[in-house]
Amino acid sequence: MDNSGIPRADLVYNWIKTRIREGSLRPGxxxxxxxxxxxxxxxxxPVREAINRLISEGQLVMGPGRGFTVAKLDRQQVIELYALREFLEAASARFAAQHASEPEIESLRELLDGSRVLFDDPPQLAILNKRFHLAISSAGHNRYSEQALTRLADFLGLVPGTTFQMEGRPAAVYEEHKAILDAIADRDADRAEAAARYHIHHAGKARLKLLFDQI
Structure with missing residues (x-):
């Protein structure tokens, strides 16, 4: 690996975090x-330093013996995570309605249109979904909102699977995304915020049902 002047502990830290976020290092x-x-x-x-840092942040936990495992979130933690996500994504959509450029709105439309052909491919749809939400965050042009959502994404990586495997969820998400984007394009910040809250609220309910078979 090319160190490129990055401290070795940071290399390990970023390597682990990236793979948790991408899902290649799954909970447990x-x-x-x-x-x-x-x-x-x-x-x-440096591996030990990175692991200790990730343990302090709640992404790794000590396992039996000398090992460590990727953290598993319980039901209450998932509820809390989505409560915060609802708040942050709503603010992000509001900012985008206020500050997004026309090219950024067009890029969001392309992502939305691209999702329609992926209803039968949950893993790829999940990847595109992340890109859509990141694009909204970027279009809001608020560095602190973006940083908060990036941090949140680290913990969303601890939530396994995708709700796109649930019957009817891809089509429902498409309509929810469309409502958010239409509000952003209309420069209606209140409507964009409300649409984002609705979307993440229902995403959280779907996630709880998928993981714990309850809403």
Whole structure:
């Protein structure tokens, strides 16, 4: 791995966080210092530093023996996560309605249109869904909102699976996304905020049903 002047502990930290966010390190996955050191190409000392940092942030937990595992969120943690997400995504949509450029709105429309052909491909639809939400955040032109949503995305990576595998959810999300985008394009900040709140509220309910079979 090309270190590029980045501190080795940061390399390991970013390597683990990226894979949690992308879903290749799923909740409950066991990690070992020696294996991480070999994969990332560093000694065990920076691996230990990165692991301790991720434990303090709640993304890793100590496992049996000398191992560590990717954290699993319980029902209450998922509820709290989506409550915060609802608040942040609503603010992001409001900012986008106020500040998005026409090219940014057009890019959002292209992402929305692209989702229509992926209803039968939940994994790819989930990837496009992330891009859509990131594009709204970027179009809001509020650096602190973007930072908060990026931090939130780290913990969303601890929620396994995708609700797009649930019957009817892809079509429902398309309509919810369309409502958000239409409000942004109309420069209606109140409507954009309300549409985003509605969308994330229902996303949270779907997630709880998927994970815990209850709403």
């Amino acid at each position: 996955t066991r990690l070992r210092e020696a294996e991480l050191a070999e994969v990332v190409g560093v000694s065990r000392t």
